[in-house]
Structures are given as C-alpha cells and as structure tokens.
Amino acid sequence: MMPHAQKAAIFNKDEARTDWHDASLWMVRKKRDFAVSEIPEWEFLREFASDIKMHTLSKLDDYLEAFEKAAIQNGAIVHWAADAKEHNDIVLSILNKHQAKKMVKSKSMLTEECHLNEFLELHNIEVIDSDLGERIIQMLDEPPSHIVLPAIHLKKEEIGELFHRELHTEKGATDPQYLTEAARHHLREKFHTAQVALTGVNFGIAETGEVVVCTNEGNADMGVHLTPVQIHSMGIEKLIPRRSDLAVFTRLLARSATGQPVTVFTSHHRNPKPAGEMHIILVDNGRTEQLGKPDFRSSLKCIRCGACMNTCPIYRRSGGHSYETTIPGPIGSILTPGIDLKKHGQLPFASTLCGSCTDVCPVKIDIHTQLYKWRQIVSEAGLPEGGNKTMMSIMGSGLASPSFFHRLGNIGRKLLRIFPGKERFLSFTVWTKDRDLPKAPVESFREWYAKQAKDAK
Amino acid sequence: MKVGLFIPCYMDQFYPQAAIATYKLLLKLGCDVEYPEGQTCCGQPLANAGNEAASRGSYLHFVTMFEKYDYIVAPSGSCVYHVRHHFDTLDQTDAVKKVRAKTLDLTEFLLDVLQISSLPAKYPHKVGLHQSCHGLRGLHLATSSELVNKPSASKLHELLSMVEGLTLVELDRKDECCGFGGTFSVKEPAISVKMGKDRIKDHFSKGAEVITAGDMSCLMHLEGIISRQNIPIKVIHIAEILNADGI
Numbered sequence: 219m220m221p222h223a224q225k226a227a228i229f230n231k232d233e234a235r236t237d238w239h240d241a242s243l244w245m246v247r248k249k250r251d252f253a254v255s256e257i258p259e260w261e262f263l264r265e266f267a268s269d270i271k272m273h274t275l276s277k278l279d280d281y282l283e284a285f286e287k288a289a290i291q292n293g294a295i296v297h298w299a300a301d302a303k304e305h306n307d308i309v310l311s312i313l314n315k316h317q318a319k320k321m322v323k324s325k326s327m328l329t330e331e332c333h334l335n336e337f338l339e340l341h342n343i344e345v346i347d348s349d350l351g352e353r354i355i356q357m358l359d360e361p362p363s364h365i366v367l368p369a370i371h372l373k374k375e376e377i378g379e380l381f382h383r384e385l386h387t388e389k390g391a392t393d394p395q396y397l398t399e400a401a402r403h404h405l406r407e408k409f410h411t412a413q414v415a416l417t418g419v420n421f422g423i424a425e426t427g428e429v430v431v432c433t434n435e436g437n438a439d440m441g442v443h444l445t446p447v448q449i450h451s452m453g454i455e456k457l458i459p460r461r462s463d464l465a466v467f468t469r470l471l472a473r474s475a476t477g478q479p480v481t482v483f484t485s486h487h488r489n490p491k492p493a494g495e496m497h498i499i500l501v502d503n504g505r506t507e508q509l510g511k512p513d514f515r516s517s518l519k520c521i522r523c524g525a526c527m528n529t530c531p532i533y534r535r536s537g538g539h540s541y542e543t544t545i546p547g548p549i550g551s552i553l554t555p556g557i558d559l560k561k562h563g564q565l566p567f568a569s570t571l572c573g574s575c576t577d578v579c580p581v582k583i584d585i586h587t588q589l590y591k592w593r594q595i596v597s598e599a600g601l602p603e604g605g606n607k608t609m610m611s612i613m614g615s616g617l618a619s620p621s622f623f624h625r626l627g628n629i630g631r632k633l634l635r636i637f638p639g640k641e642r643f644l645s646f647t648v649w650t651k652d653r654d655l656p657k658a659p660v661e662s663f664r665e666w667y668a669k670q671a672k673d674a675k
Numbered sequence: 676m677k678v679g680l681f682i683p684c685y686m687d688q689f690y691p692q693a694a695i696a697t698y699k700l701l702l703k704l705g706c707d708v709e710y711p712e713g714q715t716c717c718g719q720p721l722a723n724a725g726n727e728a729a730s731r732g733s734y735l736h737f738v739t740m741f742e743k744y745d746y747i748v749a750p751s752g753s754c755v756y757h758v759r760h761h762f763d764t765l766d767q768t769d770a771v772k773k774v775r776a777k778t779l780d781l782t783e784f785l786l787d788v789l790q791i792s793s794l795p796a797k798y799p800h801k802v803g804l805h806q807s808c809h810g811l812r813g814l815h816l817a818t819s820s821e822l823v824n825k826p827s828a829s830k831l832h833e834l835l836s837m838v839e840g841l842t843l844v845e846l847d848r849k850d851e852c853c854g855f856g857g858t859f860s861v862k863e864p865a866i867s868v869k870m871g872k873d874r875i876k877d878h879f880s881k882g883a884e885v886i887t888a889g890d891m892s893c894l895m896h897l898e899g900i901i902s903r904q905n906i907p908i909k910v911i912h913i914a915e916i917l918n919a920d921g922i
Binding site for chain 1: 682808895
C-alpha cells in the first residue's frame with residue numbers, strides 16, 4: 219500500500235483542488251464553531267459525555283447483557299459477532315432465511331469496516347446504499363472519504379456527470395436540487411422493492427434495549443418502514459446506559475458534525491413491526507482488544523461525528539482516501555493501528571500533533587496524546603516509520619552528551635556557512651525541496667554567551 | 676530567584692539573536708539569569724519520532740542541568756511542553772518533579788511569575804501572530820479556537836499589547852498549525868509546505884510585515900518557504916519584539 223505521505227503528495231499536485239477541499243471542510247468547522255457558541259454549557263456537556271462513555275466502557279459487559287435482555291423482551295432478535303466475518307455471515311443468513319435478494323442500507327461505518335457490500339454482492343445480493351453521499355460513492359465504486367460526508371471529495375460537476383451516466387440526468391447539470399431530485403426518484407424505486415433494510419446505529423440504550431439512528435435524509439426510516447425485516451448493525455461501544463443520557467449526546471453530535479442543532483431525524487427503533495422481524499447485531503471486531511489497552515481505551519468513546527477530520531489541517535489537505543482506512547483522519551489514526559500495526563502504523567505520523575482534534579472532540583478523546591503513544595509502539599515494534607533503532611539510540615546518547623552535542627551543532631552551522639544559498643542544489647534533505655535552510659550566523663548563542671561572560675569578569 | 680535559561684538546540688545555532696533577546700529581556704526585568712553551558716536538548720525530536728526510550732538520557736541530563744534553579748525559562752512553548760508533559764515517563768523523584776513544575780515558557784514566566792503589566796519595548800510594525808500549537812493547546816498560553824465558549828485569553832497577545840507602536844493584524848484562521856511538526860516536516864513534506872504556504876498567505880494578505888511566534892521552529896519552517904518564494908515578509912521571535920527598542 220502506498221504511504222500516506224505519497225498519497226498526500228499526489229493530492230497536493232492539484233493545488234487549486236486542495237484549496238477547495240480544505241475550504242469545504244473548514245466551512246464545516248466554522249459552522250460547528252457557530253453552533254457550539256450558542257450553547258454556553260458546551261464544555262460541561264463534553265465532560266459529561268466523556269464521563270458517561272468512560273463509565274459505560276468500564277462496565278461494558280454488564281451493559282451489553284442488560285441491553286440484550288431488554289431488546290429480547292422488546293421482541294428483537296439479538297446476534298453477537300466477534301468479527302467482520304461473523305457479522306457478514308449473520309446478515310447473509312437473515313437474507314437467506316427470507317429469500318431476499320435486495321437490501322437497502324442506510325449509513326453505517328461499521329458495515330464499511332466489515333466490507334459487507336462486497337461480501338453480499340459475491341452472494342448475488344443487491345445492496346443499495348440509500349444515503350445520498352453513500353449512493354454516489356457506491357456508483358463510483360469508491361470508499362467514503364469522510365465518515366459523515368462520504369462524498370465530500372467530489373465536486374458537483376463530477377456528480378452531475380456521474381448522474382448523467384447512471385441516472386440519465388441532463389448532460390452538464392450541476393444544480394444540487396435537480397441532482398438530488400433525480401437521486402430521490404431513483405432511490406424511491408429501490409425502497410419500494412427491497413425486502414430487507416439495514417441501518418447503522420448511533421446509540422444503543424441499555425436500559426430500554428432500543429437503538430437510535432440519526433440521519434438527515436430520513437433514509438434509515440424509509441428503509442425500515444417499507445421492509446418487513448430490519449437489521450441494525452451496532453459496534454459494542456455504541457452503548458449508553460439510559461435514555462436520559464441520550465440527550466447529552468444528541469446535543470453534541472450534530473453540532474460537532476455539521477453545525478446543525480440536531481439531525482433532522484433521530485429515530486428510536488424498539489420493536490419489530492407487526493409480522494416483521496427486528497435483528498440487532500452486536501459487533502466486536504477488535505473493540506474489546508482496544509478496550510484492553512489502557513492508553514487507547516478512551517478512543518472507544520468516539521461517536522463518529524467527524525469533527526476531528528474537519529479541523530485537521532492534514533486531513534483537509536490530503537483527503538480521506540489518503541489514509542486507506544474505513545475511518546480516516548485523526549480518530550482513524552488511533553483506532554486502526556490496534557487492528558493492524560504493520561499496515562496502519564504509519565498513520566500516527568501523519569500529524570503535527572497540533573492537538574486541534576483533541577480540543578474539538580465532543581467526547582474529549584485525547585487524540586493527539588494517543589497519536590504520540592502509538593508512535594512509541596510503532597518504533598518499539600521496529601517498523602520503518604519509527605526510524606532505525608540503533609541510529610536513534612546513538613543519537614539519544616549524543617543528545618545526552620554536552621561535548622558531542624556542541625560539536626555536532628557547530629559542525630552543522632559551519633557547513634551551512636560554507637554553502638550559503640547552495641543547499642537547494644544539494645538534494646540531501648527533503649527539507650530543501652521547497653524550503654531554504656536558515657542562514658547560519660557567525661557565532662552561536664553559546665559562543666556569544668561565553669564571550670560576554672568573559673568580558674563581564 | 677535564580678533563573679536557568681534553556682535555549683533549544685536549533686536556536687542556539689541558527690537563531691542566536693532570539694536567544695540573546697530572551698537573555699537580555701530577562702536581565703532588563705531584573706532577573707538573576709544564567710545559561711548553564713552543559714545543556715543539550717529536551718529530547719523532543721527523538722521522542723516525537725517515536726523513540727522516547729532513546730531520549731531518556733537527554734531527559735535525565737536536562738534534570739541534572741536545571742534542578743538547582745528556582746525557575747527554568749525557555750523561549751519555546753514546544754520544549755517546555757515536552758519537559759512538563761512528557762518527562763512523566765521518568766521516575767518522579769523530587770528533582771524531576773521540581774524541574775517539570777518550574778520549567779516555563781518565556782511568555783508565561785513574564786506574566787505569571789514576574790507579573791509584568793508594562794514593558795519598555797517599541798516596535799512600530801504591522802505584525803501577524805502565529806500561535807504555536809504546543810504552547811497554545813499544550814500549555815494553554817491562549818484559548819484555542821475550538822474552545823469557543825471559554826473566555827478568550829492569549830498571553831502572547833497580552834504581551835504584544837504592551838509594545839509601543841505595534842499593530843496586530845487580524846487573521847482568517849487565528850490558530851491553524853504551520854505544518855512544521857518536527858519530523859512531520861520531512862516525513863510529509865508536501866502537506867507540511869502547503870500548510871506553511873497557507874499560513875504565510877493569511878498573514879501576508881492581511882498586511883503583516885512580520886510574523887511572530889513563541890516558537891522559533893514554526894518560524895524557521897515558515898522562513899524557509901518565505902525565502903524560497905521571495906515573499907516580502909519577515910519572521911521574528913516574540914522575545915525580539917518584547918526586547919525591541921524601536922529600531
């Protein structure tokens with residue numbers, strides 16, 4: 219797989235497009251700032267939400283059992299999936315049981331994580347992503363580049379062209395309303411003919427056994443209401459203890475995600491429809507392992523708002539696809555190394571550790587501290603991103619030795635004095651490709667200080 | 676009160692004028708300040724690259740060098756943050772605890788310890804302030820733009836407001852990262868440079884003649900781009916402005 223830095227360099231070749239991508243996401247960040255400014259108790263809510271999540275994670279086993287019990291009492295069928303494969307097999311078995319060949323799906327990062335679509339298509343099931351952004355990228359056969367705004371990397375002209383090809387809209391059409399209307403008609407037909415609907419889950423409530431799904435398009439509700447069989451795929455970290463806790467999170471989620479006070483739809487699914495079936499699949503897929511790592515446990519507080527992506531100066535200038543993970547950006551860079559260190563170990567280095575992600579996070583995950591900690595683990599594991607260990611250890615000893623350190627510094631400065639302005643022709647460092655080196659002064663501070671101390675005597 | 680001055684390695688070699696300004700400013704304000712000549716590095720470059728274990732020696736050396744001082748002052752929020760935050764991996768002896776608690780960035784030392792409310796400084800220029808991230812979000816030298824409901828405060832703004840003749844420009848993005856990030860600057864050069872360019876553009880388009888910051892590392896990165904692209908704007912460490920006499 220191509221390193222993030224290389225993908226980012228390719229992304230940056232079209233500077234105007236990079237600027238456009240950066241500005242689009244910065245606008246979302248600004249909308250978030252405005253929405254947050256209207257809530258004086260915002261910082262209290264963040265703290266409260268963090269506490270609720272940490273509490274829930276500390277008793278996750280108890281809450282999962284309570285949730286299962288309540289859900290069964292409500293008439294739901296509860297499944298447990300240890301990993302992506304089990305999850306996908308469960309979905310397929312439900313479809314087979316009902317001889318269903320067509321399923322509508324609302325937005326779910328979990329099913330992206332499990333690569334459900336590819337799996338079902340191999341079994342001749344038609345899966346229709348019903349969220350507009352998801353549908354667009356599904357037509358393009360691309361993964362989402364953002365967890366809330368899956369097609370944010372595409373321009374309306376490109377979507378117009380795609381819809382002209384796929385939905386026979388007018389050539390050259392770019393009017394968002396016209397294009398959305400076309401997608402609406404196209405999806406309506408799919409909704410009417412699907413036999414099963416699958417949704418993601420934003421929150422599972424242990425007390426009541428219900429699942430809560432937040433959308434802006436109502437597509438999750440449309441799917442669930444029109445099909446007899448409904449499936450809700452839910453990561454086990456989505457639990458909160460009580461329905462009354464939900465208010466804390468709904469106030470935080472949409473404001474952080476898009477700057478809306480609340481999502482257009484906040485739907486509670488509790489019971490199956492008459493003569494219908496309601497399935498809830500509880501998925502682990504690496505979550506308990508992350509829970510077992512004290513330094514990274516709190517990453518499971520994530521409510522998938524995407525605010526850390528919108529604020530991240532690197533994400534905005536490299537795009538979600540540069541991360542090659544289901545969850546890109548800062549949060550993805552602390553969630554994925556735990557799943558596959560070799561593959562994703564480079565991501566904690568795709569950061570300046572500026573900390574903006576930590577300050578924007580509605581559930582106060584110390585993302586940049588965890589990025590730093592992952593770097594230590596990557597280096598400890600001897601992966602190339604962590605640098606050559608022997609070299610590092612020699613440098614470490616050098617930095618602890620005044621004589622070595624001072625000599626090295628002086629050599630560096632004097633070398634620069636020999637080559638003033640020539641460094642750009644010497645491609646010995648990556649630094650000098652687009653940046654000049656500092657101008658080396660005649661004397662160092664240390665030399666100046668020693669001289670003036672002598673003069674004072 | 677005995678003050679130990681810590682000067683980051685690259686400042687010692689490449690930006691002695693900023694270090695001299697820090698030293699002279701502290702003297703001017705009546706501090707008994709000393710530069711322990713055996714000092715090396717806080718260890719951050721290796722640690723941020725994932726080699727915390729290898730920097731342990733330099734951590735211990737830092738503690739030995741500075742434990743005798745009442746305060747350790749550095750013109751770098753980034754190094755200070757590293758000492759205060761990441762020396763937690765050492766055994767927390769009395770010396771380590773003391774050094775961690777007493778290591779301060781120049782700006783917080785001036786305002787929180789010396790509690791100055793005026794400065795004999797004059798700098799008649801239009802200045803853009805770059806909020807270096809580690810000082811901003813690590814040491815809370817200012818309220819970050821993400822924390823919209825917290826009372827807005829900024830130590831660097833407060834100090835610059837004491838300087839006669841200085842005009843601060845208003846930026847579109849008041850605290851976006853410059854893209855330096857230590858090893859990031861060479862591991863991810865494309866984005867690093869792009870971030871730097873975007874920051875410079877923000878300052879330049881608002882009429883700033885000079886970009887200042889509490890960390891010379893950010894400014895070194897920005898200066899490298901400015902110099903390569905011949906943009907008529909300069910960088911200067913905040914200590915040099917606070918110590919300026921108007922020329």
